[in-house]
Amino acid sequence: MSTADPQRKSDLLRRFARSGQSESQTGIRREHLLRALGLIAREPAPVTRAVIARRTGLTSATASSLVAELIALGLVVETGRAESTGGKRATRLELESDAYLIVVAVVRTRAIDTALVDLAGRTVESRRLDVTGGMEVSTVVDAIRELTDGLESRVLAACVQVPGVTAAGVVVDSVQLGWRDVPLARILESEIGAPTSVVNDVDAEALTEAVDADDRAIRLVVHLGEGVGAAITTGGSLMTGATGRAGEIGHVRVIYEGARSRCRCGVSGCLESATSMSAMLGDTYTDELDEHDTTLLASTAEARERMGFGARALARALRISSALIDPEEIVIAGAAPALGPHFLGTLRDEYEMYPAKGTTQVAIRYGRPELSRYLGPAKFALAPVLGDALPLTQAR
């Protein structure tokens, strides 16, 4: 366990946190440091200086100097020697995952969940704060300050997850929280002294699902809950669209004949009115339910019938979406995994009923409920500092 060292942290931030423009000189070095760090963090086999040199194509001299700097910054430690492969035994290098921490805050209508995540993706600590009345920005600030008290020098980055439209650290519009144009990142950055990001809840979930994604993978993640949303990830980062509203497909009309009920949005036949968890399981469903209760709700005959209808509507949306962006896979996340294999099977059948010429078969799977929901936000928090060097896989 490393001790807090304010100097080392500020060195690290100066080195990595992209500071606007003049990256002409240090940019390459930053890139190389992150590649080396990425190898150390991701590679299952033991990583040594020689391995880094071979994999990056840099010389062993440069690899040594990169490792020296990573060790000085406290991100990497030497951990004994490797077996000999015919010559001198190499020094193993490993990520020092508990040197720094990432702060995650998940803000909802009536509660704030806060957590500290280490560089391996482990949740070191988590708290819940129930909030009565309206959600205030100051309450979020206080919750985070309480969590990080005394640990300031180890907090490397932070991310706040909110429901609603976000762009560049600003909560543009959150109906659920009643916030509009709140520069949340700026407020928190001055408060905790670390780069802070703001992310939409659906996007955060998509990043969680992309946790061990291939570099170039393109993935369509659909969230089913009280509402319906989607997100597209490419190589571990998000497609935000021109106005930060990419993925807002919940209220697009997909049923033109035989719509069953009018959605709260006014349009009848929109995707959400057929495929949201509430539409399929009834109004007793809420996002606060656990998996067991949701499974119970899904077991009635009426629910099963409505799940068929919902699957058909979602299949319509997915067919055109996947033809357009040609994803590697489609992930149905949110509370959907609790619906079980029946819903997924129906969805796949409906999806494959009209295969479009010129497109390839795309796998549809459920999201993985076993993944910590802090992983996506943690990954998003780390992006401006360490890029996607660290996998944050949690389990290994």
Place this chain on the structure above:
Amino acid sequence: MSTADPQRKSDLLRRFARSGQSESQTGIRREHLLRALGLIAREPAPVTRAVIARRTGLTSATASSLVAELIALGLVVETGRAESTGGKRATRLELESDAYLIVVAVVRTRAIDTALVDLAGRTVESRRLDVTGGMEVSTVVDAIRELTDGLESRVLAACVQVPGVTAAGVVVDSVQLGWRDVPLARILESEIGAPTSVVNDVDAEALTEAVDADDRAIRLVVHLGEGVGAAITTGGSLMTGATGRAGEIGHVRVIYEGARSRCRCGVSGCLESATSMSAMLGDTYTDELDEHDTTLLASTAEARERMGFGARALARALRISSALIDPEEIVIAGAAPALGPHFLGTLRDEYEMYPAKGTTQVAIRYGRPELSRYLGPAKFALAPVLGDALPLTQAR
């Protein structure tokens, strides 16, 4: 007019053409050279060394050295002095647009159009070769060789446009040409000694429409012709998807009740069966028709009625597509502009009939038929050499 200088061209290719991997050292210099070149090519006001220094944030010494190298490579010339702004008059810099040429070949079922495009986007020369029988790769090679005869030392890059699925310089599958897994780029590169790209026809068109795009603009381009296809451009480059099939939306089913005719693909109710030019204007329509003849076909009462049906089907596809990717604008290209304001108006009305909550209004416009169709391929050809430094705007 600059003379051919083989040495200078090979210097340029060595400097810019990204050669696989080891870009660790020269990468930054390449970046800076391209930024300087981009300023000189794009800026409407006269560009000088001092301007480059200010805009890039580099020092004036570096700007001077960058310009010196661009001049040595033949990409830039000094053109007199600017007005004084209180001190020494600056030396104007301009793009030497006729020093190098880009080869474009548009391959279709029965004809090959070839063209030479200069660095400003002007078509310097163009030829057409009608082909009877099947289209052979060797015929394409010959057509290009004939066009470039004696100009080899000025040809900087080439692009071949083909109908069908393409990926990384390979024609993966072209039903129209009867080609499968043809490594066209590799064949041509050894033939003409310049980096060669292969692009899909719909993608090429999308790049043409993105010719003076803002850097971060995301744009959805839909091609209407004998078939229907789409492409997404972000910041001047294409989203290709996981397997190079992004945008293949033609045969996605969008009409579930009241489909009028079965498409050649077998599915009834697919987008193409309602919205392709052939579906709307009748089987007498072909992609070879000129704008005038197409307009005539569109003027009958029956065609107008079918255009309404087609617009409704396309609107369905566009609503979900634009909610998903949140584009800056939607462009309806291909032969569609010949359909006139009636079709576009109907499409807009249908599109806006069910506005989805949480999304923003997106402008729908026709493609610009006045743009040379060689611009998109030329831009694609130049990408591996000069990135998106040159706008290739043609007219200024």
Place this chain on the structure above:
DNA sequence: AATGCTTAGTTTACCTAGTCAACAAAGTGG
């Protein structure tokens, strides 16, 4: 006309972060 001030561009000394080559350290096998 002389002087000062401003802007443009070049030259020079220095810095950063690589490479290459020599070498030390620490292993293996005959």
Place this chain on the structure above:
DNA sequence: CCACTTTGTTGACTAGGTAAACTAAGCATT
């Protein structure tokens, strides 16, 4: 014990930047 391999470090060199001094060429004011 010695040749050979692999790991990692050290020192000379190189590419491509910066900072600051300097030259060049204009305008404005005395």
